[in-house]
Amino acid sequence: MDTSEVQNIYTKKASYYQFLMVDFLGFGMAIEKFFREFNYVGPHFKILDAGCGTGNATRALYTIASEKGYEDVTFHAFDLTQAMLDLFQQWIKKVGANNIILKRSNVLDLEQLPSDWNGYDAVVSTAMLEHLPKDSVRPALRGLKQLLKHNGRLLVVITRRNIINKFIGWRWKNNTYDKNELQKIFLDGGFSEFKIRNFFWNFMFIIEAKNN
Numbered sequence: 001m002d003t004s005e006v007q008n009i010y011t012k013k014a015s016y017y018q019f020l021m022v023d024f025l026g027f028g029m030a031i032e033k034f035f036r037e038f039n040y041v042g043p044h045f046k047i048l049d050a051g052c053g054t055g056n057a058t059r060a061l062y063t064i065a066s067e068k069g070y071e072d073v074t075f076h077a078f079d080l081t082q083a084m085l086d087l088f089q090q091w092i093k094k095v096g097a098n099n100i101i102l103k104r105s106n107v108l109d110l111e112q113l114p115s116d117w118n119g120y121d122a123v124v125s126t127a128m129l130e131h132l133p134k135d136s137v138r139p140a141l142r143g144l145k146q147l148l149k150h151n152g153r154l155l156v157v158i159t160r161r162n163i164i165n166k167f168i169g170w171r172w173k174n175n176t177y178d179k180n181e182l183q184k185i186f187l188d189g190g191f192s193e194f195k196i197r198n199f200f201w202n203f204m205f206i207i208e209a210k211n212n
């Protein structure tokens with residue numbers, strides 16, 4: 001997909017996306033439930049949210065870390081669309097989080113990130129990679145892998161192929177994937193150990209991959 005087209009959509013629909021997808025349809029709750037079950041945050045963790053949007057994944061991880069008393073966790077997050085980052089920044093201000101740093105950046109241009117944005121325990125990317133042209137997903141995965149520390153975990157949520165998602169994808173400018181395709185993409189992206197699960201009423205896949 002064309003980056004300026006994607007940016008235009010999320011600039012116009014930033015609040016609508018947060019209201020509809022994250023809050024009303026419960027994508028935010030689903031992500032938080034997953035993170036609680038699979039212990040994505042620990043003391044002293046350094047976590048990157050790639051394509052953070054309004055902060056869905058990082059908000060959940062921050063909430064869990066705060067509940068557990070892990071105050072020394074570092075959160076970095078980037079997104080292509082300033083309007084999405086602005087909403088995320090408002091939330092950061094509201095909760096007084098001083099350990100979340102945001103940057104505007106493209107996942108296909110990771111060298112633009114600050115030089116200390118690497119060595120992550122976990123990199124999460126929820127509902128973002130489907131907006132890339134299909135042949136750009138492998139390089140994006142390779143780039144994100146390089147930001148992980150040894151044995152760090154990459155978590156990807158990506159839209160599954162079905163009739164409904166094809167229609168939604170046409171409106172929101174995203175691709176859809178099936179399991180076999182994802183298996184190949186993750187192998188080509190440099191991951192040898194990963195697990196693909198159904199997620200969010202089978203409308204999405206959640207993939208956990210290890211950097212070993």
Ligand SMILES: C[S@@+](CC[C@H](N)C(=O)[O-])C[C@H]1O[C@@H](n2cnc3c(N)ncnc32)[C@H](O)[C@@H]1O
Pocket residue numbers: 003006007010022050051052053054055056057078079080081084105106107108125126127128131132
């Ligand atoms: C469906 S939203 C998901 C946002 C958030 N991760 C979530 O779970 O709610 C997709 C986001 O991906 C961002 N995005 C699309 N292409 C991108 C790229 N090449 N690099 C970084 N972010 C991108 C969009 O700006 C948008 O905020």
